[in-house]
Amino acid sequence: MKVIVLGGGVIGVTSAWYLSRLGHEVELIDRQAQCGMETSFANAGQVSPGYSTPWAAPGLPRKALGWMLGKHSPLVIRARLDPAMWRWMMQLVANCNEDAYARNKSRMLRLAEYSRDCLGDLRVETAITYDDRQRGLVQLFRKQSQLDHAGEDMRILAESGISHELLDVAGVVAAEPALGRVAHLLKGGLRLPGDESGDAHLFTQRLAALAQAKGVRLRNSATVYGLRSEDRRITGVDTSFGLITGDAYLAALGSFTPRLLAPLGIRLPVYPVKGYSLTIPLTDPDRAPVSTVNDETYKVAITRLGERIRVGGTAELTGYDTRLRAERRETLELSFGELFGGGDLSRATFWTGLRPNTPDGTPVVGNSGRYSNLWLNTGHGTLGWTMACGSGRLIADLIAGKRPNIEYEDLSIARYA
Ligand SMILES: Cc1cc2nc3c(=O)[nH]c(=O)nc-3n(C[C@H](O)[C@H](O)[C@H](O)COP(=O)(O)OP(=O)(O)OC[C@H]3O[C@@H](n4cnc5c(N)ncnc54)[C@H](O)[C@@H]3O)c2cc1C
CATH class of the missing domain: 3.30.9.10 (D-Amino Acid Oxidase, subunit A, domain 2)
Incomplete structure (x- = not known):
């Protein structure tokens, strides 16, 4: 399967890495000349599940x-x-009540703990x-x-x-x-x-290079303009390099993801x-x-x-x-x-x-709900570095139809329905 990953921050790059490890053909698109140049550039450096x-x-x-x-x-x-x-x-x-806080915190902990383990395995x-x-x-x-x-x-x-x-x-x-x-x-x-702790930018760039060496195509300095769809499937992505097509599409554009999804009728609360x-x-x-x-x-x-x-x-x-x-x-x-x-x-x-x-602190990781071949991995807020490897591995498993290692149903956009 050919998967197009939109966004080359720490979330897009880890997703591309795990997708490629599962044997998929992966093309990653980012508007910056290198990966990890926007929010993943100089964060506080904490990998802090606790x-x-x-x-x-x-x-x-x-x-x-x-x-x-x-x-x-x-x-x-x-x-x-x-x-x-x-x-x-x-x-x-x-979400500012005790029940929501306990629910949100425990699912954030689940993903963040898994992520720290995935990062250790990756090292x-x-x-x-x-x-x-x-x-x-x-x-x-x-x-x-x-x-x-x-x-x-x-x-x-x-x-x-x-x-x-x-x-x-x-x-x-x-x-x-x-x-x-x-x-x-x-x-x-x-x-x-x-x-x-560690430098998310250094990590993103080095992992992107490792992914590239394994065959991931990095298309930097390429701006995504929008997605084309037909019958509840995405058929291509319009970019400054023209139309790019694949079998599945993963949106990992950080804060800019809602702008990409709005014309498709998806309201992402990021x-x-x-x-x-x-x-x-x-x-x-x-x-x-x-x-x-x-x-x-x-x-x-x-x-x-x-x-x-x-x-x-x-x-x-x-x-x-x-x-x-x-x-x-x-x-x-x-x-x-x-x-x-x-x-x-x-x-x-x-x-x-x-x-x-996101308003509940938990990222949105899973299928878009509306388009069977459109997947989301975004909304990591204050903890994108902490949750990157776990989210990347989880979304790669979901796209591949593999059973993930952690519970995942409550992480998708469906919780906002
Ligand atoms: C001050 C600060 C401190 C932080 N500290 C921590 C911390 O200690 N620990 C922690 O876990 N997290 C921390 N974070 C949060 C963490 O940095 C983010 O959650 C994470 O970087 C988000 O990664 P991302 O890949 O989703 O977004 P980004 O890194 O922003 O990646 C999105 C990518 O999409 C690309 N893009 C966007 N629009 C388009 C388009 N139209 N066409 C093509 N490409 C496009 C961008 O170029 C970018 O590379 C901190 C954040 C900040 C701001």
Whole structure:
């Protein structure tokens, strides 16, 4: 079977890899000159199944109102006359209750845990490296209230069989010695020893090269304009290289997937949530994380990537606007400076990307429902790197008609019907 993969971010490339491994002919199309140049370019670098949590949580609307008043708020909403944005926000609020939170979190954990296992297998199979480390994650609490709220997440982690440990300040410093300097700022942490870190961009590019060596055709610098259909089947894709045809089509265009699907009558509840990162050259390893840390106060992730430190975070609802905003950089610098500081900020690179978020936090992986040969793998939001290998392997199995290794029915777009 010939499968056309639309999108060469971390999701499209992992999908292409697993499809090719199952023996399919694969052609991947991406508008950028190389793979992994948009949202997969400079994310926070966490492969964090243990931290897989939907934003839609009980109490979020109240918290969001409070955040919006603060200078360093983790969430910014720029009101727009965009019905898709308001629809998405209403769906998100509808998920802010305990039942939905527990359901969404447990299916995110299922996919993310599977994904971490698939990534481990891939490392063994291909010897791929990507400034990766397998040293866990520390969620850092600076306030007693943050520590008090860890109980609910720990209950779900325990139910899902995910190892975790609640740390006092000494435990945090033992896990991340550079935090010893600022122990007085801390109240404790939650350590997820099974979590990992690594550069998603490096991974995407290296896996794309491995896939190409196995016969996957990479068609970069090619823009997808739209899909042609006939009798509930996709018959081709119009691109800047002309019409390209295959037997099956996989849409993995991140935040741009809803725009491709809308003319086909498919309303995909994926909306861009803008985030920012700083990539800082390492100057002092003793003042840098050994692994990856989440600063709960600013919702900022700080990760060691080889000789660099990646600081990522903030969420802005502002449509497809990718302008860099100086005040967002200040928040990243503040969190990094207060906790670590072992990097040269004057040589840092500031970046922004659009997370493809669903309102319930779970990606959309499965058949499109309307067109038998159109498949979707998108909507990974804050966790696309974490869930990439599992989602790629799952969609490849589904397209091939193979029984996947995990439950998958509740991951498809059918849950929004
Ligand atoms: C600041 C920030 C921090 C993050 N931190 C983490 C983290 O620590 N851990 C984690 O798991 N996740 C993290 N994420 C989320 C993660 O980066 C994303 O979920 C993931 O990169 C999405 O991958 P994707 O392949 O779906 O999208 P993309 O990487 O955006 O890929 C989509 C591809 O489609 C192509 N494309 C789009 N439209 C067209 C078109 N019309 N024609 C041709 N090609 C097209 C683009 O060129 C692009 O390459 C973070 C995101 C941000 C913004």
